[in-house]
Amino acid sequence: MDVKTVCLGMLTDGAASGYDLKKQFESTFGHFFSAGYGSIYPALSSLAADGLVDCEEIPQDGKPDRKLYRITEAGRGQLITALDKPDPSHKVRSEFLATMWFAHLMTGEQIRAVLSNRLEEIARYLEMFEQLEQEESADTPAGTRFVCGCGKTVMQALQDYIESHGHELTDDTNVRLSAAN
Amino acid sequence: MDVKTVCLGMLTDGAASGYDLKKQFESTFGHFFSAGYGSIYPALSSLAADGLVDCEEIPQDGKPDRKLYRITEAGRGQLITALDKPDPSHKVRSEFLATMWFAHLMTGEQIRAVLSNRLEEIARYLEMFEQLEQEESADTPAGTRFVCGCGKTVMQALQDYIESHGHELTDDTNVRLSAAN
DNA sequence: ACTCACATGTAAAGAGTTACATGATTTT
DNA sequence: AAAATCATGTAACTCTTTACATGTGAGT
Structure with a gap:
């Protein structure tokens, strides 16, 4: 498509x-x-x-x-x-995750900046989803509800994960940096 | 990147x-x-x-x-x-979600096929994440753990959402189809 | 006998992004 | 006075995907 x-x-x-x-x-x-x-x-x-x-x-x-x-x-x-294709693609291309994969090559400061910018964008999307939900009415198509629901759920999961595990990236880097100095 | x-x-x-x-x-x-x-x-x-x-x-x-x-x-x-870019992109291009947005133009059978294929691919990814977790050791970089953790979390959220809300798409379509006939 | 894993590469085609080009009206 | 909104479009560029081209060895 x-x-x-x-x-x-x-x-x-x-x-x-x-x-x-x-x-x-x-x-x-x-x-x-x-x-x-x-x-x-x-x-x-x-x-x-x-x-x-x-x-x-x-x-x-x-x-x-x-x-x-x-x-x-x-x-x-x-x-x-x-629309009659049984296996439509679902592709992610994330420079964000690629960057985080190489977090050990970055400073704690850089990592925190990347993480906080990502969280900001997620927050913007979540605000949009909440506004869309308020605008929903009885004749909102099921597809629209479903797709927005998917988006909201996935964004929230990502937000939770970054908030609870993000520090592990910077902790590790700090250890590496102090060991190197 | x-x-x-x-x-x-x-x-x-x-x-x-x-x-x-x-x-x-x-x-x-x-x-x-x-x-x-x-x-x-x-x-x-x-x-x-x-x-x-x-x-x-x-x-x-x-x-x-x-x-x-x-x-x-x-x-x-x-x-x-x-790696020194504070705002790396995170892009999704999903024919799957685009297709589901237009679910009201599809039959219940078509929708169920798309949903079940998506769930199968998610299951394959989750299996891979579980295998990777077992292979993890003390020297697995934090970045690797983080990115795989993100992937697993997001995939699980998506799986849960599809399993609990997918039927709303087909229910709606069936109503439309019987009303039309 | 067949398929999978190993192993490299090119060329054309397909698709999307970015920059450019133009310009009035409304809001801050 | 500046910025945002409305409104369309093209052209060059970048990037990726797909198809092609070649061939051995091991496992089923």
């Missing part, structure tokens, strides 16, 4: 512009799938060229025309086909 | 070949940083060209010469510089 397919899926929620989709990539999708304008705009153009979405141009003054995209029947069919 | 830097870091553990590094990418690093031969071999060549690693060619019969790489002092310096 690429950016094109995710955009197509987002449009099942209603018509939207590339700018609108970007906001969704930053908020709700942010913790598991990111995309920038450089992927989104070409994706929408390509979907339109394939007849999977329709585009309505809405003139505006002072800004470029707003392009409102709507999924077509063909697009819906294509999306349902794309 | 790219594949080159991670390879450099792996070599602080002792000399290794590209083939050896690949095995480490598949096992211990597998859950947070992956790389194939197509990235590893060019990375090692490039590191050697920059004098960050030395290469010793060991003739073998029937197989290509084994190329044993060792990190140099320059390489160690470069690695320590690369």
Whole structure:
């Protein structure tokens, strides 16, 4: 599943512009799938060229025309086909964990900085999840609840782990540093 | 931090070949940083060209010469510089979660297949973590323990969440399907 | 007989990120 | 006065993935 397919899926929620989709990539999708304008705009153009979405141009003054995209029947069919894969990937690419793997080559100060920055980002995500939960209503799709629930659970587990085991990294480094001096 | 830097870091553990590094990418690093031969071999060549690693060619019969790489002092310096970033990224790209977001467009059968495949992969990782824990000794670096601990904790949280909330996805779909028929 | 492990590498293709280019309106 | 929001898009660059290319030896 690429950016094109995710955009197509987002449009099942209603018509939207590339700018609108970007906001969704930053908020709700942010913790598991990111995309920038450089992927989104070409994706929408390509979907339109394939007849999977329709585009309505809405003139505006002072800004470029707003392009409102709507999924077509063909697009819906294509999306349902794309969703029919029994083993979708789930990939993590973490410079954070790679860095921590080599913690013995760092100073305690460096490690603490990395850890505290990570905790800050986790806290930002957790705040977002809590806000999303408050906005939830009876017609919030089960998929949305599930994915946000996964995100919240995983972030909390990570937060707990860093808070309870992070010190082991700096303790060890300090031992090594004092032994070396 | 790219594949080159991670390879450099792996070599602080002792000399290794590209083939050896690949095995480490598949096992211990597998859950947070992956790389194939197509990235590893060019990375090692490039590191050697920059004098960050030395290469010793060991003739073998029937197989290509084994190329044993060792990190140099320059390489160690470069690695320590690369590690000095206070905010390393931690990115997830999950087709799995994207698929589940759109669960209302899928059948209960499709959803159950996706969920059970995900649980199987999680179980494989958890088995690996347990085996690694048994192999741990007093001189296992703190970084290794920490990263594996993170992985195990997060995987368990995800497993628990899927097991306790997965049915909400299929329940909802069944309601929708029977309402539609 | 077949498959797995060992062992290296290249080349093309695919995908995404970053930087650039432009510019009005609203909020701080 | 500065920064953020709205709004679109391209082009170059970086990086990874996949497919190809080759071949032995050991285990099942």
